Structure formats: C-alpha cells, structure tokens
Amino acid sequence: MAQNYKALDSITISDIVSLGISQEEAEQLQEKLTEIIHTCGAATPQTWQNISKQLLNPDLPFSFHQMMYHGCYKDFGPNPPAWLPDPNNAKLTNVGQLLESRGKEFLGSKYRDPISSFSDFQEFSVSNPEVYWKAIFDEMNISFSVSPERILVENSSCPGGQWLPGAYINPAKNCLNVNKKRNLDDVVILWRDEGDDELPLQKMTLMELRSRVWLVAYALERLELDKGSAIAIDMPMDAHSVVIYLAIVLAGYVVVSIADSFAPSEISTRLELSNAKAIFTQDLILRGDRKIPLYSRVVDAQAPMAIVIPTRDSSFSMKLRAGDISWQDFLNRAEGSKEVEFVAVEQPIEAFTNILFSSGTTGDPKAIPWTVSTPLKAAADGWCHMDIREGDIVSWPTNLGWMMGPWLVYASLLNSASMALYNGSPLGSGFAKFIQDAKVTMLGVIPSIVRTWKTKNSTASYDLSSIRCFGSTGEASSVDEYLWLMGRARYKPVIEYCGGTEIGGGFISGSLVQPQCLAAFSTAAMGCSLFILGEDGYPLPSNVAGTGELALGPTMFGASSTLLNADHNEVYFKGMPVWNGKVLRRHGDVFERTSKGYYHAHGRADDTMNLGGIKVSSVEIERICNAVDGNIVETAAVGVPPPGGGPERLAIAVVFKDLDSSTTDINTLMQSFNSALQKKLNPLFKVSNIIPLPSLPRTATNKVMRRVLRQQFTQGENSRL
Secondary structure, X not given: OHHHOOOXXXXXXXXXXXXXXXXXXXXXXXXXXHHHHHHHOOOOHHHHHHHHHHHOOOOOOHHHHHHHHHHHOOOOOOOOEEEOOOHXXXXXXXXXXXXXXXXXXXHHHHOOOHHHHHHHHHHHXXXXXXXXXHXXXXXXXXXXXXXXXXXXXXXXXXEEEEEOOOOXXXXXXXXXXXXXXXXXXXXXXXXXXXXXXXXXXXXXXXXXXXXXXXXHHHHHHHOOOOOOOEEEEEOOOOHHHHHHHHHHHHOOOEEEEOOOOOOHHHHHHHHHHHOOOXXXXXXXXXXXXXXXXXXXXXXXXXXXXXXXXXXXXXXXXXXXXXXXXXXXXXXHOOHHHOOOOOOOOOEEOOOEEEEEEEEOOOOOEEEEEEEOOHHHHHHHHHHHXXXXXXXXXXXXXXXXOOOHHHHHHHHHHOOOOEXXXXXXXXXXXXXXXXXXXXXXXXXXXXXXXXXXXXXXOOOOOOOOOOOOXXXXXXXXXXXXXXXXXXXXXXXXXXXXXXXXXXXXXXXXXXXXXXXXXXXXEOEEOOOOOEEEEOOOOOEOOOOOOEEEEEEEOOOOOOOOOOOOOOOHHHHHOOOOOEEOOEEOXXXXXXXXXXXXXXXXXXXXXXXXXXXXXEEXXXXXXHHHHHOOOOOEEEEEEEEEOOOOOOOOEEEEEEXXXXXXXXXXXXXXXXXXXXXXXXXXXXXXXOEEEEXXXXXXXXXXXXXXXXXXXXXXXXXXXXXXX
C-alpha cells in the first residue's frame, strides 16, 4: 500500500490540490509539512506524530490523511507506529502512576520510567502474581467480605491453579460501593434512545442505580427461586438490563447471557444448557421505524417464567403466557422494600455468577461459567490496557448476550467510571451525536461498525475529540479503516483487544504507555503469557518472529476452569505441549509475531470462524445450508480473510448431486443461504461467495479439511488483485 504513495518530501502542492483541497489551503498545508520535515525528517515516527497533531484534522479529505501516513512510512517496513505515548501523559495513566510510585519496588534497579519499563512490568505480572494482583485490587478498591488466603495456589490437579482461595466477594456489590474515587451523586449511566437525538441525555446517579438494583433484587427474592438458580436476560443492553444484571448477581443468582438477535432455537438451546428458571425479556426491540418481536421468540423457545419489560417504558397490550409477569407487577412484589438496602449475598470465589456461550467446533455452543473472580479480570483489563478510571465515560456497542456486555458493566463500574448506552443502532449519525454529547472518553468498536461509519460518513460534523482512546475487539481490523477512525478523534490511539469468553477478557492487547500500530497488538495482556507454536507443536523462542497457533500460559486469573457441557481439560489442555513444567492452554487462533515484537491475528486454527465479531462453528452453518436446496450433497463453510485485511468473509463450498447438469443459479442459491442463515442462526450473517466443487477435501478418517479450503479460497481472493 505505502509503495503507491509519494515520499513526504516529494509531495507537491498540485498533489494536494488533486485531492479536492483548495489551492490556498494546499499551500498552507505544504508549508506546515515542510516545517515538520525540516525538524523531524521526512520518514520518522516523530514526523508522523507531528503531522497527526499539527497538520491533520477530521475536515480534511481522508485521502490526504492517507497521503501523509503512507508517504511518511513508505519505506519503514512492518508495524509503523500510528501513535506514540507522550512521556508526561504516560506517567498520568493508571499503569504510569502505579509504576512511578512502586516501580522500583516491583522491578528494582531495572525500573526507569513507565514507557521504558512496561515490558518488564508485564513480565513481572506473570512471574509475581501475588504482588501484582494484590496491587491491582488495591488500585481498583476491590472489597472482599472474606479476604483470600493468598492470590494463587498452583497444583497439578488443575493446570490453571487455584486463585484467591478462601475468598468471599460479591462483584455487583463492588459495582455499587462508595469509595475514595466515587460518591453517591456521581453519574454512573448515561443513555439516549434512538430518535431522541435532540433531547438531553438521560442520566442515572450511583444513588439511583443502587436503589433500582436493590428493588429488583428484593423482587427477585419474592420469586422464591433457590439461591444459585440461573436467570436469563434476553434483551437489548440498556439501563433496565444493566439494573437487572446487577440485581441478579447481588442477590446470589447466576445470569444466563442470551443475545437479543437469536432465533428461538438458539434461545432454547441456551436455556436448556443453563437450566434457567426464569428469563427477563422485552416485548419488542425498536430499530428506527422497525418493531422487532422479542417476547414472542422467547415464547417460541418454550422459555421458563418470563418477566416482560415494555419497550421504552410504554405500556403494552400483548397477552402474556400463563405464569409470565409484566415488569410493573414484578416490581410491585417489592413495594414495601423501596429505598431499603439489599444485603448482598457474598459468594465463595468459585461460585458461578454468569453463564455465557461460545461456539465450539461440534455445532453446539460451549456453556462457559464465569465465577465471581472473572469480573475482576475484566475490570483489571480495562484499568491496565484502556486506562479506564474515575471521570471516564465508556461506551461500547454490545449486548449482555456477548462477553463484552458484562465486560462493559464491570470495566466501567469497578473502575469508578460511567457507562454510556445508546438504545438503537450504532451505525448511523445518531450514535455519533450521542458520543459527542455524552463526551465519551473510551469508545469501543468492532471493525464492521467502523467500516459502515467510514462508508456512510456517519461521524461527519460531530466532535469526537473527548475520546482518549478507542478499544477494538471481535474481529481483525484493517489499517486504512482504523487510520480513518483515529483521525475522527484527532489521532487518539486504538487499543486492539483479543481474548475470549472463557478468558473473561483479553490475553493480548495494547497499552497507552507503548507505541501503537494499526491492526496490531503490542503486548500480552497483564498476567498472561503467549506462545506461538512452531511446526513441531512446541513454542518458538519468545524473541523470534513467526506464525502459528497461539497457546497460552495456563495460570491466567479469571479464566475458566470448567464447562457445563464439555470436558474442560479435553477442550483446552489435552494434547498441548508442556513448557517449563506446565501444560499450555489451547486457544485456537493463529497469530503472527513480527520482528518488531508486535502481533497480528490470522483467524481461527480450528473450524470455528469469526463473522462480524460473532464466533460460530462451520457445522452450525453447514447444517442450515445443506437443507436449502435438494440438489446439494454437502457444504463446507469457511471464513476467508479479505486481501486488504479486515474481518473474515463467509465462503461456502458446495458439492452438487450433478455439477454438470445442475440448474441451480448461484445468485439465487446465495439469496437462499442468506435468508436461511439470517432466519435460523443470526440476522447479521451473510454469505460472500459460493464455490461449486466436485468433492470436499478430506483426511484419511473422512474429516473435512476446512483449513485446505480456507487456504485455497484465500489464495483465490489474492489472485484477483
């Protein structure tokens, strides 16, 4: 890409004018550019840093931003930094302040400053978990009702070790606590409904949140469910669902997370796997002018007792099933307990607090329980990597059905920050205005959202300068789309973040005390160790560049130690190499470590793919596609990364009964595939390509070799360039 651009010192005024910039402005830009080159040179990271701060703004054509970035780094090689940490600002970050006060205690004479010593501190977090995690819990003001006997006990029976033995805690109570960084009058949730773009933001203080959570917790107790019972939430992520989530946890029950986009069969599967005793849902979901049924899907899923919330606080006239309860009737059960503090149910550290789901390669979702320690891992990632702190306003379009929903609750509230929730589609200009009006400081995204913003120019005319950093997760990002994103907020860094539901957060990320490159990770997450497996199945040396399946050090705080419907050891540890006396943990992604120490994600190593930030197994997709047309013998679904980088595209290999005489029209078949997948699996899934084949490649044991197909289709995509 950069080779197609001129070096900065070769760019002329006419080159700038050709991008649609006026002659007068082009002359001014060229003059400023010449001054920067004179000071910093034509092709250094400092050159780009000064260009991004002094020369570029969101109103200039993005093509000019590209001309500057790619021209500066034309001959730089891999991983040019798009953002450099300022030494003074680095000392003000959460990590920077901790290192400035205790760096010499942690690292001894090796400690110099937060930027120079961050890599040593990351290694310290792995090798000294007792000291590191105690320090982080203190920084986040975490309150245990019974303190742990110690941080970690390593034992051979559990590869991940035993964390915080003897501790009791309630994570929801910690979200509601007053501490030295937060008082009762602080705003903790801001929100706006789609279509109300000109109305003031709605706000909830900590005092109001506490009273609402207490009321719902009392009403839950009136249902007389056994403590520890599973209670599902299937509704959009708004102030109601956050209150309900916290109340379930506060009262000692277990949340079952179900995405509001799921079809009845998917809802039913998750309710059965979790043995849910009740479900909170909504009558309808409003998206623009559309009214999308939700309660009816829950009914079709043969759900247990449902508590049904009316959309946007309106009354609803729909008839409820026998045994189901309207929201108001539910709250009326706790009428006598208004404003009375609910005494939190303190839980042993191994108790479940949330059951979430992640697709496996068998077609059935893995039921992954979070214990009461997992929220602390999620919040610690926010504290360390996104620098979330008192006064921050955090927004991340997501849903409580995916791990980033609970992550957002804990990463904001446990760090004394506020969360900003937009009740509507995040793809349009209404969301951009919400980000501006809420003065969001940390904005989380997935690349497909950014792509839509860029295509539709959704952020035009809105001021996003309050953003301190972006977070990005869910799928692979591309350089130019994220260059555009940074430019909307006057070049604030993007912190790439990759992990898993079973991790409770990330295992690889970025940091505000490290240079950040586009579409790249700069560090293992705090407390985590990464290994790239070579062709022999064993880790490459940590300082050697290479590509291979990623393995994780087994002792990660907050990570899963059990699955409800599968053998945890078989899924994550069986057949993995032993390294320094410890069996490594399987994750399943292919990663590249570059010569400069950065990491790039290259998709799934197994037969699970990532579509729009949603992990799904090939088998789930194939089951649906196989039934679409009577002329289909079998299909194979694979995720194919596009040539320019970015999220995987869904490609379907199809074997027809009679390929030569087939009358099946490919375009019609694609429409049929999309219709079936969107109706039966997820409305966001879309087939990008169909490839007819005489047969599927198979192993000697007759297993479909989807990796071979993925490689062939990727080469085919690249050959079209």
